[in-house]
Amino acid sequence: MGEILAVMVRQRLAGLGRVALLSGIVLGTALAGCGSDTSKTEGTSIAIGVVKGLKQKLLPGKTAPVATPDPEKLAAAAKSSFSGPIILAQIEKSGLLTVLGEYGRNGATRTYSTPNQQTLVLRDGLLIATRGLGDDLMSSESAAAAALVTRRQSGNVARVYRYLDGEGIERPLPMKCAITLGPSKSLDFSGSHYDTVQVDETCKSGGVSMTNTYWVTAGGTVALSRQWIGPALGHVTIQLVRP
Structure with missing residues (x-):
């Protein structure tokens, strides 16, 4: 049964192969385009900024014009190839920009995957695990943070992130986090409109600090x-892209 399910998942995700971007290489000419259209909405502008940042990381010092993938076209191509929920994700340090389709759901927990089985796991919209990326997030305790973030409320919470050490042993990274509210913002992307409030989650643990930002x-x-x-x-x- 497990093998049959795995085959079904691979077949369902196969359509995404035409539109996935790996290491900044665009697969499919329909995705190439410039992101300078001043009529772009706020949501599209943020996504274009993500793509431009990726291009600069991958092609440092290049002065020749390089086509920037249009996130709207990327999303449209993904929606035409896959019928379920879809997200567009860019992992900054690795230079991975891709679309992922949902293939697993358990309550508020959703697992999204690329055709080559790189996955992001979200619970209530908060990232709780990754697989197939290298240096993966094994798990994260996010319930307290999600309760405030999804209600757009400020407060203080504890977080625990877990990673494998050099010996393959899972190690916890406990963090103390402060959640604060930012400005309201309207987002339009891939045919959907969202009226949101920015929610910032700033976390610290010893010498490690980071900030998560959500538009809710x-x-x-x-x-x-x-x-x-x-x-x-x-x-x-x-x-x-598609809820």
Whole structure:
């Protein structure tokens, strides 16, 4: 049964292969385009900024014009190839920009995967685990943070992130986090409109500090976020394409 399910998942995700971006290489000419259109909405502008940042990291010192993938076209291509929920994600340090389709759900926990089985696991929109990226986040205790973030409330919470050490032993990284509210912002992306409030979560543990930023609707949907995976991989920006 497990093998049959694995085959079904791979077949369901196979359509995403045409639109996935790995290490900044665009697969499919429909995705190439410049991100300088001044009519772009706020949501698209943020996504374009993610793509431009990736291009600068991958091509330092290059002066020749390089086509920037249009996130709207990327999202549209993904939606035409995959019928389920979709996110667009960019992992900053590794230079990975890709679309991921949902293939598993358990209550508020959703698992999104690329065709080559790199996964992001979100609970209530907060990142709780990754797989297949190297230096993965094994798990994260996020319930207390999610309760405030999804309600757009400020407060202080404890977090625990877990990673494997050099001997393959899972080690906890406990953090103390302060959640604060930022400005309101309207986001439009891939045919969806979101009225959101910015929620910042600043966490510290010894010499380690980081900030997660979420754009959250009144209903508690995290429409856009920039979340920390860990010390090695840094942040991932996650744009909701199809809920």
